[in-house]
Amino acid sequence: MSAGQVAHTGPLPRDARIYVAGDRGLVGGAIRRRLEADGFTNLITRRSAELDLRDQAAVRTFFREERPEYVFLAAAKVGGILANSTYPAQFLYDNLMIATNVIHAAHESGVRKLLNLGSSCIYPRMAPQPLKEEYLLTGPLEETNRAYAVAKIAAIELCDHYRAQYGADFISGMPTNLYGPGDNFDLKGSHVLPALMRKMVEAQEAGAAQVEVWGSGTPLREFLYVEDLAEACLYLMEQVSEPGPINIGTGEDLTIRELAELIADVVGFEGDLVFDASKPDGTPRKLMDVSKLTGLGWSARTGLREGIERTFAWFMQERAAGNIRS
Numbered sequence: 001m002s003a004g005q006v007a008h009t010g011p012l013p014r015d016a017r018i019y020v021a022g023d024r025g026l027v028g029g030a031i032r033r034r035l036e037a038d039g040f041t042n043l044i045t046r047r048s049a050e051l052d053l054r055d056q057a058a059v060r061t062f063f064r065e066e067r068p069e070y071v072f073l074a075a076a077k078v079g080g081i082l083a084n085s086t087y088p089a090q091f092l093y094d095n096l097m098i099a100t101n102v103i104h105a106a107h108e109s110g111v112r113k114l115l116n117l118g119s120s121c122i123y124p125r126m127a128p129q130p131l132k133e134e135y136l137l138t139g140p141l142e143e144t145n146r147a148y149a150v151a152k153i154a155a156i157e158l159c160d161h162y163r164a165q166y167g168a169d170f171i172s173g174m175p176t177n178l179y180g181p182g183d184n185f186d187l188k189g190s191h192v193l194p195a196l197m198r199k200m201v202e203a204q205e206a207g208a209a210q211v212e213v214w215g216s217g218t219p220l221r222e223f224l225y226v227e228d229l230a231e232a233c234l235y236l237m238e239q240v241s242e243p244g245p246i247n248i249g250t251g252e253d254l255t256i257r258e259l260a261e262l263i264a265d266v267v268g269f270e271g272d273l274v275f276d277a278s279k280p281d282g283t284p285r286k287l288m289d290v291s292k293l294t295g296l297g298w299s300a301r302t303g304l305r306e307g308i309e310r311t312f313a314w315f316m317q318e319r320a321a322g323n324i325r326s
């Protein structure tokens with residue numbers, strides 16, 4: 001195949017060999033469930049304890065032996081604002097190694113198509129809003145997640161250069177902040193939505209009158225339900241073949257204070273919200289411009305309240321069963 005002749009679009013065969021990297025996580029789990037529900041019969045998965053994707057030799061052997069035809073790259077070192085700013089070396093190293101090893105091995109072993117997942121934090125901190133794909137690399141990054149963002153930008157570059165030089169059909173989706181069943185509820189490592197949900201449930205049970213919300217409450221964030229994201233990933237894999245990031249979001253945002261109030265309403269927490277200004281706010285706003293993806297034919301369907309209600313139901317059920325990650 002010559003460079004540039006790289007488009008693999010159209011429905012994936014139901015018996016295609018598909019590797020979902022990171023299938024025990026929030027995103028990979030939702031992608032695996034989506035594929036199973038759609039009748040895909042030949043899914044390949046590995047836990048990190050079985051295959052450490054930072055290990056180049058192990059990754060190369062895995063791809064040689066398993067010969068996946070399609071790859072959803074949803075394995076990464078991931079966390080909220082505190083984890084990102086406390087462990088920048090690990091966020092940079094792990095994510096560079098995972099992306100480099102998987103993308104290179106996918107190329108070497110002849111993978112037909114790969115979807116690389118990044119994040120909205122790749123865009124400059126003070127980029128105009130909403131964030132268009134073309135704003136990539138036009139200004140300085142947000143300090144609290146610069147290490148993670150640099151690794152995610154490197155992964156986009158790998159996909160684009162392997163496409164240009166080798167004709168590899170590797171594409172990159174950039175989701176906004178995600179939430180849903182399977183999320184990380186560990187208060188030190190998690191993102192804001194699961195953190196506030198857990199804090200409010202625990203405050204209610206303890207009869208506490210207040211819950212602590214980090215920062216000023218004024219930053220704006222956009223939230224996409226992870227089952228919508230999984231649908232978008234399959235859509236991209238089947239319908240889209242082009243270089244550069246493709247934003248995946250809802251195109252709507254709200255303040256952290258508004259988010260906290262909405263979660264309190266769903267959970268039934270009636271106490272006070274106390275804002276801890278000693279904790280970082282992070283990026284003031286990162287609203288995705290999703291017109292590229294909507295123009296290609298996909299848009300999100302789950303409203304924020306509905307998504308939070310479903311996540312809350314899942315959280316309470318899994319918590320009762322002792323299955324919550326923390």
Ligand SMILES: NC(=O)C1=CN([C@@H]2O[C@H](COP(=O)(O)OP(=O)(O)OC[C@H]3O[C@@H](n4cnc5c(N)ncnc54)[C@H](OP(=O)(O)O)[C@@H]3O)[C@@H](O)[C@H]2O)C=CC1
Binds near residue numbers: 049051052075094
């Ligand atoms: N959560 C969010 O809000 C957002 C996430 N994303 C992107 O989505 C992708 C997935 O994130 P998410 O599902 O939230 O993350 P999770 O932390 O929920 O899951 C991460 C997954 O990666 C696997 N993993 C981590 N390190 C390694 C390793 N060294 N070797 C093999 N597997 C490893 C884990 O495997 P195991 O469990 O077996 O250890 C786990 O299955 C990431 O690329 C992230 O950037 C983008 C935007 C927002």
Ligand SMILES: C[C@H]1O[C@H](OP(=O)(O)OP(=O)(O)OC[C@H]2O[C@@H](n3cnc4c(=O)[nH]c(N)nc43)[C@H](O)[C@@H]2O)[C@@H](O)[C@@H](O)C1=O
Binds near residue numbers: 213279283
């Ligand atoms: C997905 C995305 O996720 C991260 O970026 P972030 O959007 O800043 O992430 P966050 O969800 O942790 O915080 C959002 C906002 O919410 C506030 N906040 C209030 N109270 C809590 C709280 O209890 N926990 C957390 N985590 N945040 C809280 C917090 O102070 C901040 O203002 C990066 O990892 C980045 O790399 C990335 O890709």
